[in-house]
Structure formats: structure tokens, C-alpha cells
């Protein structure tokens with residue numbers, strides 16, 4: 258019998274133009290967070306055309322395509338919303354053109370990250386064609402609202418759809434490397450309460466801006482001493498906004514607020530990060546507040562969560578990482594780099610919150626994410642589609 262990986266490579270090559278053209282169609286449909294309706298309709302159509310066993314759109318707007326009905330559950334996730342175009346003057350082509358030329362698909366979302374879903378639709382098509390029938394359910398998920406609130410879509414899938422996979426592949430761009438983690442993040446605000454007095458007699462008041470400024474300088478120092486991790490790097494903290502109020506421009510300010518962007522490395526979590534700030538504001542009339550995200554999805558339902566996106570990693574010798582590495586070697590006769598993302602992904606929910614082992618493998622270079630002139634090599638799409646199909650066979654090889 259012909260080697261399955263050889264077959265998969267041949268098929269993914271045969272579907273080269275099909276995959277590129279599916280991606281082009283997805284890129285041509287603008288899909289900012291909470292406005293994904295049209296792109297989701299197209300993705301659903303593509304899954305149906307590819308012969309998936311079942312395709313539906315859930316209450317939050319996630320497209321969920323299923324192949325197989327085995328006991329173990331694998332989910333392959335790719336978010337379908339993109340960030341906006343930014344300054345059009347920085348683009349040398351039409352960001353919504355979806356042009357295919359010189360071996361690339363061009364446009365917003367080609368890398369971050371409609372390329373992943375385009376590749377997994379082809380993988381599904383190949384699995385059906387190859388008659389894959391092992392004891393496995395595969396959910397191919399085109400998720401929503403990731404750019405605004407990573408992980409929210411997966412909270413919905415686990416809590417409301419009641420789908421809880423045993424493992425997850427995220428198709429965010431990894432340059433075809435195997436990723437196994439990322440730093441977490443959270444957003445906090447600190448409120449400072451002062452006492453106003455006439456600006457001509459500041460000694461009678463308590464200036465909230467001075468309080469906030471002193472704490473801001475302490476936060477700058479805190480950044481220097483945050484925990485370091487060999488794999489994920491250092492935790493970090495910065496202030497992204499400072500806002501103040503005063504009864505008049507001739508008065509002592511009685512209120513100030515700072516907005517904090519905190520990146521969390523291994524060993525850091527919400528409780529630790531809040532405590533650090535509480536230490537810094539001791540002696541001030543001030544309080545720390547965690548923030549919430551809540552928005553209306555295109556389906557009309559309102560859904561949200563706390564803006565806490567926990568750190569996650571899985572060990573380099575974890576079965577899932579090993580399966581990814583072996584799949585890569587079998588297909589491409591080469592050793593993949595095993596690494597991590599710089600940015601945040603839905604892995605913060607699947608692995609960070611629910612503890613479901615998660616890896617990343619996706620087409621495109623992450624440095625083009627959110628940047629002008631975003632484009633993905635068609636070769637990457639072909640390899641990614643082969644990888645997703647090969648992976649499910651590799652799971653059953655031992």
C-alpha cells in the first residue's frame with residue numbers, strides 16, 4: 258500500500274489552486290470582530306462543498322464543521338475575524354482584493370488568519386476522499402471575535418455548545434513551525450481618589466494626578482523585576498493610558514485612572530499581578546479593578562468575559578507536540594522548529610483556562626499579522642493542509 262503521507266502530499270498538491278482560491282474568497286469578505294456574518298456563511302459553504310459530515314453555525318457565530326464520530330475529539334481552530342486595514346496608503350495592493358499571484362495570496366487576513374481555515378477545509382476534503390474512519394471526531398472551527406477578545410469564542414463552545422475537545426490545534430500563523438505556548442495577558446485599571454481644593458491653595462487638597470504619577474513610576478520599576486522564563490521570556494507591564502478629572506482647570510485634581518497592560522509569563526497569574534499593584538498603592542486612597550469584555554455578536558447575543566487571558570504552555574515531550582513533530586517529519590522529511598507565539602491566541606482559553614492540550618501550526622509569518630501588505634505563500638497553504646490531514650493519521654500510528 259502506498260504510504261499515507263505520500264498520498265496526502267500528492268493530494269494537497271493537487272488541491273493547491275482550490276485552497277488558494279478558497280482563501281481568496283475569504284479575504285475578499287471584510288470581517289471585523291462581531292461583523293463576521295458574511296465570511297462565516299462563505300466558510301460554511303466551503304465546508305459543505307468539501308463534503309464535511311455536518312456543518313453548523315452556533316449561537317455566537319462560530320462555524321463548526323465535523324468529520325467522524327469517534328470517542329476522542331480533536332478540534333482544529335482558526336479565527337475568521339480580522340483587524341481593520343489601517344492606513345490604506347501603507348498598502349501596495351488592494352487589502353480586500355484577495356489577489357493570487359507569484360505564489361502568494363494577498364490581503365488582510367491572509368496570514369492572520371484565514372489561511373489556516375482555508376487549509377483545514379482542504380484537509381477535511383482530503384480526509385473524506387481518503388476514507389478516514391478511525392475512532393475520532395474532528396471539529397473544524399472557524400471562530401469569531403478573537404481579535405477583540407481572544408478565547409471568548411472557545412468559552413462559548415465549551416460552556417454553551419458543550420463541546421470539550423481532548424486536544425486542539427490552533428492554525429494561527431507559525432511559519433509552519435510547531436508552537437506549544439505563549440505568554441498570557443490581562444488588563445487592569447487603578448483608580449485614585451484625591452481631594453479637590455482651589456488651585457491657588459493646593460496644600461489644602463490631595464492631588465490624584467500626583468498619586469497616579471508616583472505609582473506610575475513604581476510600575477516602571479516593577480517591570481524591571483518581573484519573573485523571567487527560559488521558554489516564554491519575561492513578564493512585562495506597561496501603562497497604556499492615564500486619565501484625570503478635576504472640578505475646574507483652576508483646581509486640584511480629585512480623580513485619576515491608569516490603564517495597565519500586563520503580559521504574564523510562566524508562574525505569573527491574575528492574583529499575583531493584582532497583588533503587585535496593591536502593594537504599590539498602599540497608603541493611597543486607590544483601588545485596582547479587573548476589566549470585562551462584553552459585546553453583541555453578529556448573531557445578536559451578548560456575551561463576555563473578564564479580560565484575563567492566562568499563560569499556557571505544554572511540555573516539549575507532550576504526546577501532542579511529539580505527534581506534531583512526527584507528522585512534520587513524515588510529510589516534509591525535515592525537523593520542524595518547536596517554539597512559541599509572541600502574540601496571544603485562543604490557546605489562552607483552550608489550554609490556559611480549560612487545560613486542554615493545545616499546539617499551534619499555521620501558514621504564514623506572524624510578523625505580517627496586523628501589518629500592511631499582508632500576504633501568505635501558497636506553498637504554506639499546501640503544506641498546512643497536508644499537515645492537518647497527516648496529523649490525524651499520525652495520532653493512530655502507534
Ligand SMILES: [Zn+2]
Nearest residue numbers: 336369370429
Ligand atoms: Zn490572529
